[in-house]
Amino acid sequence: MGTALVTGASAGLGRAFAVELASRGHDLVLVARDHTRLEELAEELQTTYAVSTETLSADLADRDQAEQVADRLRDASRPVDLLINNAGFGLRGSFTKGDLADEERALDVMVRAVLVLSHAAAGAMRARGRGGILNVSSVAGFAVMGSYSAIKSWVTVFTEALSVELAGTGVQATAVCPGFVHTEFHDRARMNMSALPDALWLDVDQVVTGALRDLDAGRTVSVPSATYKAVTAGIRLAPRALVRGISSSLAQRRRTAGRPSA
Template sequence: MADPKPPRKPTALVTGATAGIGHEFARQLAAGGHDLVIVARDTSRLEGVAEELSSTYAVHVETLSADLSQRAELQRVADRVADADRPVDVLVNNAGFALKGRFLQNDVADEERHLDVLVRAVLVLSHAAARAMAERGRGRIINVSSVAGFIAAGTYSAAKAWVTTFTESLASELSGTGVTATALCPGFTHTEFHERAGIRMDAMPDFMWLDARRLVADALADVDKGRVVSVPGAQYKAIVGALKVLPRSLVRNRARTVHRPGSR
């Protein structure tokens, strides 16, 4: 009699997996026994991260090089998410970037690409994942948003507000299916994201900075609890709570002093 086939490991697909919060999600999910599909634009860096994670955690790591601002490349990722023969159990929509200038200073083509990655990619991949996962009766969708979505500071802030509201709506639609959706809303986090966005690391006091490892661990714990909105860090929980009750005129006026929209 043939030996029984070993149980399939759960698989997580993480976009923007080569750096920052995305890399930390990939690392912690691999440490927890998940096989991975990691997505990023930089093929050589992607392969380096895949080798690191597979050798460290003894998991299978598949790479998928894609520019999520390009509709055809985004569709390749969506098709992988929806593949019934190779199910994805956890989707982490993390890929993103911030533009350095203000809205009226930026080229509109750059703003459109920004919107494509922060909004359209989240919509398309969440749609593919939610349908496939609901059919199987299990799955987790994590959309990385930002505390910036609770203020009014440029198109990054607006896009992240969309991500949070969209995820809340998706979670309601998925209620009772065995699939959860969580919007992760971090504040300033020690990653290269802020460097690339031109944000000085000394522009904020130390207590406002989050550690990526703790942030992701707390986020995954919130996902396990079925929380729809996860705000890591006591300081940011307090800030978000205050922003919800402050007059929007005051929030808007305060946001005018913010030079950079991104906090992630």
């Protein structure tokens, strides 16, 4: 089944991708900042699925550490057949009132690292004539939800461009664009999501299996669930002024829901 490298593998979607791939017989290279969690996951996957695991503790906002992961992807003696660029985090609050360092870190982790690791993987995979790159984007990239939307819009369009360039090489690039997923993502960002309807929540396994199925099918953009397929289709057809207005209203509702009661 080959080897898959998963970034942000210690929790959330990254962990779910690692478990699913191990269950299918893939060996794993697990990348995240949390060394303890990585080692625990590696041991669990080895014990449960009898696969080989390797851990790389790396902060992808650090250029030297990101380059170490890129070097692993370039290593022809230990080929990686599937790259899953999953590492990321939510941005909470106002761009103009927030900490610029947080915004820069978001760009380093969710834009620059995706660029660097995709370049390393695509070059090595193209030379072998096979492989896959799965970039975790978001439905937010079609909407207007602060700089996070801009970041995820870049991930989706970048993946589309990469897919075009890799056509006919045996290497597939896919962007998965989930909506709201039951993981630690929003809790870590200290986002109050209590006002969100149950119908808009996705199970993590639904996202993972759908993304891998679409990657195997050669689809460039994967949107899990009929609900979010309809949402993204509507956003793409709507005038941008309308999209901005709806996004502003939703952001106001979320801010109101997050205020403490008197």
